[in-house]
Structures are given as C-alpha cells and as structure tokens.
Amino acid sequence: MSEHKEQENYLTAGFSLKSWLLTYDHKRIAILYLISIVTMFFIGGIFAALMRVELMTPQSDVFEPDNYNKLFTMHGIVMVFFFIIPAVPGVLGNFLLPLMIGAKDVAFPKLNLLSWYVYMVGATFTLYTIVSGGVDTGWTFYTPYSTSASQTHVVPVVLGLFITGFSSILTGLNFMVTVHRMRAPGLTWFRLPLMVWSLYATSIIQILGTPVIAVTLMMAGLEKIFRIGLFDPALGGDPVLFQHLFWFYSHPAVYIMIVPGMGVINEVVTCFSRRGIFGYRAIAFANVGFVIFSFVVWGHHMVVAGQSVYSALIFSILSYLVGIFSAIKVFNWTATMYKGSISFETPMLYVLGFQGLFLIGGLTGLFLAALGFDVHVHDTYFVVAHFHYVMVGGLVMAFMAGIHFWWPKITGKMYPELIAKFSMILVFAGFNFTFFPQFILGYLGMPRRYASYSEEFQVLNILSTAGGSVLGLGFLLTVLYMVWSLYFGKKVNANPWKATGLEWEHASSPPITENFHEIPVVTEDPYNYANRDFIKDFPKEVEVGA
C-alpha cells in the first residue's frame, strides 16, 4: 500500500503483553513458539558446548562422569522435545498453514494457544529439573537404570515430557482438521503446496505416536515410584519392553522432526529455481509412505538390546524401505533444480546445504540399518554423527531456509542478505567440522555418552570442538541480525521473492489479522512458475483489495 498510511496488520493489532499472551491469532502464536524454541535451542546448545569442552581432553577432567551424564541427557531432552519437534510445525506450520490454504485461522484457535501454554508448562518442569541437578539417564530413559537405580529427578522430568507431549498432539489434531475442513474454494488436495502435505503427514504421526510415549513415560514414572516390576528384570519385568514402547514413538518422532523441514524445502527450491516441482504426486505420496513406514522400523534402535534376531531382521529390511521415500524427495528436488533458473539467496543456500548434508545423514542411516554394521557402531559416535547430520544438517538447515524465506512475510522486513550468507557459511562449515570427524571417531570405536576416551581420539575431538564453536557462532550471528532486521531491515512489499502461493500472492507482508480481505478461490496448480511472467505478474506492489 502507499507509504504514508501505516497498514494495519497482525503485528499492529495490539501492543500489550496481554494481546500477545492471550491471542488466538495463529500468526502471533507462531511468534510465541519462535521465541520459546530459540531460547530452548540455546539452552540445549549450552549443554552441547559444555560437553564439547569436556571432550577436548581424553580424561574426564572438567566434569565428573556423573555430571557429564547429566549434560548429554539434558542436551538430548531439551533439543529433541523442546526444540526440534515443535520447531517447524510450531513456528512455520502455525504461521503458514492457514495462509497456504486460504483460511482465516486454524480450525481451533483456542486449542492452538493452549498447545503453546502446555509446551511452556512442560518446559518449566524441565527447566526446574535442570536447576535442581538434572537427570543422568540419557534422553532415552532406558530402564532399569532410570526406574530403579538413578538418583536424579527422573519423575519430574518424565512428568514434564508427558505434559509436553500433549502440545504436540493438540497441534497435530488442529492441523489435521484444518487441512481437511478449512481449505479455500477450488483448493483440492493435489493443488495444495507440498508444505501442507508435509504438515498434514506430520500431524498424523504426532497423533498416532505421541500418546504412546506419554503412556510409556507414565509407566516409567509409576515403576519408579511403586517398583511394580514392569521394566525391572529383578521383579520379572523386561527392560526391552520399555525400549519397544519408547522407540515406537521415538522413531516416528524423527519423522515428525524432518518431514516439516522437507515441506519447507519444496517451497524454497521451487521459488529459487523458478520452476514447478518435479514429481509433485511422488513427493505427496512419499509423505504418506513416511506416515506408514516410520511406524514399523523402530527396532533398528534395539539391535543389540536383546530383542530376537528375527525381529531385528524384519526391522532392518523395513528400515531400508523407509529410505526410499527420502530418496524420492531428494531426487525430485535435484530434478527440480536441473535446468532451472537458480539464484543463490540465503534460503536457497540453506536448501543446497540441506541436500548434501541430509544425503550424508540419510545414507549413513542406511549403513546403520545393516545389522552386521550396526552391531559394531551401535552406541558409538558414528550414530551420533548420523543423527546430527539428519537433524542439524537436515532439519536445522531446512528450518533456517524457511525462517529466512518467510521472514519478510512474517515481519514485513528483509534480513541483511550479505551477513546472512556469511552466517550460512559459518553454520555449514562449522557443522561439518563438528560432526564429520565423529563418523570417523565412531568407526574407530569411540563410544558415545562417555566423558573420557582413548588417547588416540583426541585430535578428532579437538577438531570437533573447534567446529562446534564456529557452528555456535553462526547461529548466534543469525539471531543477532534477525533481531536487527526487525528495527532496521528494509521494508518489503507483499511478494519480495516473487514466489507463488496464497501466502505470497494474496496476503500482505505482514498479513492482516484475518489473513485475507477476501478468501481466495484457487484455480491452478501450485508452483505455477511456468505460467507467470516474471515482470508482469509480480508488480512492485501487490494490490490487496479493499
């Protein structure tokens, strides 16, 4: 709109704390999540930093081994449950889903706000646990150590995670119903942006999986308090049963983590290749494949735990099959870029980083799915490297791509491109220096969750710690320039990237509280770059109707 009239948008709709903390607006709730998860990310990062400081020397000279155990446990709990699982759905999903489907809000806005509050209650329990001494069981809470022997605050943290799970469940429920019932006229399933498909698939996994971890944690808590014998061999229980129940959720959980990130990749890769997505239906159905197959591979975490070898065999085969769906997506994104008109803005740089790093992470996952190999590297740094490649090299890069891509839409301001590119290089380089050595360390036999290690591993550990400093710097710089851009960033029009999608072509930057002045009617396929005139169809200012 014209510059002399400050346009009303969701950010100017109220400035009091109450208007933020009692909002029903999905966009404001997304911002609340953003602040929370970034805070938790840095808390989790501090634990990681402390771990890496310890690991610079072979002896456990900075921390007692018991305290080191608390560090990696809290790092895992905070990062898994309070950063990576809620990150994309809570921030980008919340902000974008109604916009992408042409709705005014999600199906249940009050439930949406409740989800955030439930998350905050869970986070409070966990923070309480941290300040009162932490937990030392590993984020996996394996029994009978966690239920019988550990002297740390297992019950409060388990209770906190139980509560946090409901945040995930409610978000999933909300998104699922939203996609089914709130789509704009003309928006059939196969006209949806693939980000919506990804969020939808994630929602189903959240709905079916999270209740199981909730009941498992409840059982572990009861076991600790009442010594029932559910998971304690001394009382007739089976610790492997705990692992079955735990991983039944925690494996699909990694798909809750990555699938929304993959959704982001679809949106960014098409925009910066100026092309429609290659193989839309294949990617859409790959999401369905993830929903089903993610639930039948959990035993690959338990190869050496004591399950039957036949069980391990089935899980191994299925784990290979689940890799097919990731492969479909990575191939299709590559094919999308082929002969596209590629530009290298920061979001695209993160996408390219994702492609390479997720590939390495995914392939090493397949190595681990091979029983013969897994037996040797289980519980070593090889596994640690693998999952950091997919979670950080994959998801965090995708999240960064998404944050940068939609930042102008969310805030109405552009981030500083040059510093952002520099930051990306820091993150990419730092990440690789941190985690690639860990593949080697694991292969050479360095166990995970150990405060001390054999002398010969020191050089690679020092390299890893050095990389970690650069990585942390990259993230810190990102937060700084993003905050800077809120005050000093260049104002943007509705569609600075000239991207397709309802959020870009029918909503202002930032959007108004109701998202659209008029609910759009959809008549074409998504990513219709082929039918857009670069100059004509993206005027300097998008007319947003009266």
Next chain:
Amino acid sequence: MSEQHSEHHIVSPKVYGTILVALLICTVLTYYVAGIDLGIFNNFVALGIAVFKATLVILFFMHMYYSTRLLWIVVAGSFFWLALMLLITLGDYVTRSWDIQHRIFF
C-alpha cells in the same frame, strides 16, 4: 470446500434400546463363558465378545454407521495402528525362543 458432509442422521431410541439389550446380554455371556474351561479358546471368545460389543457401541451409539468415509478411516486406522504396535512387538517375544539360548520369557 468440504468433501463429504456428515449425515445429520438422528438415531432412534429404539435402536439405542436394542443395542443396550444386546450389550447386556453379551456381558452376561462373557461372564459365564469365562467360567468354562475352553483352554486357549477362552481368550478368543472373551476378546471376540469384547470386540463385538465395542463394534456395536461404535457403530450405533457413536453413529459410525451413518458417518463419512473419512471418519471410518480415522477409526479403522487407529485400531489398525494399535494392532500394528501389538503384533510387531509380540513378534519379538514370540521369536525369542527360536534362539534357544535366549529362552527367558517363553
């Protein structure tokens, strides 16, 4: 914009009454059959009757008989998922004895 509207079907009290009677009869049946030793079939009968009762409740008290395909998928899907969890985990327990030295539970 919505695919299938849920039928606004009003189920009559007569149907409810019939289901009530059926459920009560099945409960009595479960009780009596449990007292007869049928060996392994006790489990199947007990579960079978329970599943039948649950089906009646879902179809008629919860109106699933008159509902959309999407809801059928949601209900069937969740029971299927539960079955998946049970069967695959039990697969582990059942096959543990196939390696003789691991015979702990069976």
Next chain:
Amino acid sequence: MHSSDHSAHHPALAHHFHDLHQQKDATWLAMWVFLATEIMFFGGLFLAYVVYRSSYPEAFAMASNRLNVPMGLGNTFVLILSSFTMAMSVYSAQVGKKGGTIVAWLILTLLLGSTFLVVKTFEYREKFEHHLVPGRHFDFYSHWEGHESAASHEGASASHETANKTSHEASASHEGASGKTKGVREVQIFFGLYFAMTGLHAFHMIIGAGLLIWLIVLALKGKFSAEYNSPVELVGLYWHFVDIVWIFLFPLLYLLGRHYHS
C-alpha cells in the same frame, strides 16, 4: 467470493468458520482424532498387559482371582446403561426436546457414572487393605482366605522382607516354601497393570463427569436446540469411548482366571 454469508449469525458460530455445518464437521472430526490418540494411549498399557500375561499366565490368573468380580460385573452393567442414557441425551438434544428432558438424561448418566466411581473406590480400598497395591507394602498372601497354609505363611513372612532383600532372594525363598509358588513375584506386575489401567480409566471417567456437569449447566440455560447440539454429541463420543475401554478391561482383568483352579 464468500461462500455463504449468514445475516443471522448463530451465537455459537466461531468467526473463522463459514457456517455451523463446517464448524460441526470440524469438531466432530477433531473429537474422533482425539479418540484415536486415546486408543494409542491406552494401547501402550494393553501391550504391556499382553506381553506379561503371555509370559506369566499362572501368576496373572492367580492374581486376577483376587479381584472383586461382582463389583466389576456390576460396574460393567452400570457403565453400559450410562452409555444408553448418554445416547438418549444426544437424541433429546437432536430432536430439540425441551432443556429439561436433556438435563434429565444427562443427570441419569452422571449418576450412573458416579456409581461406577463409588464402587471403584470401594474396590480400591479393599485392595489397599489386602496389601495388593504394588510397592513397599505389597503382600500377595496376606488376607487371602483359604490360603493360610504353613507354606504360604512362610511365603508371607518372606514377602514382608522383600523390600529389604532383592526380589531374587525373595522368590528363591518362595520356591523353597512350596514348588507351586514360582511366579508369585509377577503378581505384582498384574496389580501394577490393574491399577494403572483401571486408574487411568477412572481418571477419564472423572473428566467425563466434569464434562457432563458442564453440559447440564448449558442445557439448563437452554443453549441446545435441534440446530446446535454439538457439545452433547461430542461429550457423548467421549463417554462411549470410555465405556469401550472398560468393555475390554473387564474380561481381561477380572475374568481371565475364572476357569483356572487355584
């Protein structure tokens, strides 16, 4: 292009929905999806039950026979009846009966549900008195009529020391007392699952009771009509689900040992 623009805006219609129909569709789907999560939630406990029952069939049968079947059976009838009265509340609301009728059926449902919970309280108290609550005071043989043989007395005193010894030693002393007492320590697992499953179920009943009270208040205020009655239907769905859980719990927990001679 608005798809529909009702000039008469029903007070219960939320602003982000186009019409009551879309709202009802969305809330109905949401409740079923929520019930799907509940199925998986209880499912974890059912899994533990199945695993341990197949591992320790005799211990489970023996333990099950300590449960109060008349109370369980009575409660089953009560709950099924309450499902019927709940369905009738929904029917009354759907055909637009006066608030009073709806309230009557809801109150009946609430009374039946409360009966269930009261009986449960008696049941739990009995278990507590018989030292069948898992934990430090768990003692399977105390208070077991007809089992005051010398062997079980030894077993009883041995189990008192279980808290101090490891269970390994305790079960060894059980075996020493009588060859048939092998597997007694696993009865605690049964009771752990019993309390967890019925406790979780009772917790859901309490929430259900709360929801019913909320509905009664709304019905008394005349909020329900043939046009708008979703809350009654949705609470109905929840209530029926809780009934279904009990339909499975009753035979699995209470009746499993009935045909065993112990």
